[in-house]
Amino acid sequence: xxxPSSGRARLKVLHCLTRHGQGLxxxxxxxxxxxxxxxxxxxxELSAAGEVVMCQLTRYEGSKxxxxxxxxxxxxxxxxxxxxxxKAA
Numbered sequence: 001x002x003x004p005s006s007g008r009a010r011l012k013v014l015h016c017l018t019r020h021g022q023g024l025x026x027x028x029x030x031x032x033x034x035x036x037x038x039x040x041x042x043x044x045e046l047s048a049a050g051e052v053v054m055c056q057l058t059r060y061e062g063s064k065x066x067x068x069x070x071x072x073x074x075x076x077x078x079x080x081x082x083x084x085x086x087k088a089a
Contacts, residue, residue, distance in 0.1 A: 009034070009042055010045065013032070013046065016031055016032065017071055017073045018073055022070060024057065024068040024070055024071075025039050025040055026068050028043075028071070043071055047071075050074055051073065051074055055070055
């Protein structure tokens with residue numbers, strides 16, 4: 001599968017993150033159908049430009065360790081989930 005051009009791919013990564021609020025690099029790679037290494041390169045570029053905030057995440061599922069990057073668009077706050085909310089004190 002061909003790798004998309006860098007500018008269009010960066011926009012696609014940003015679109016994935018704004019649609020879902022935040023996401024793991026593994027999820028973005030699966031949604032875009034590109035290699036994980038490509039997504040990580042794009043996320044590193046976006047982070048250096050200040051467009052994305054990311055942190056390294058380690059999950060343990062049974063005896064399996066999963067290393068991933070958790071990312072969110074810089075300055076983006078997702079809408080609150082629907083339903084009743086507790087009143088402010």
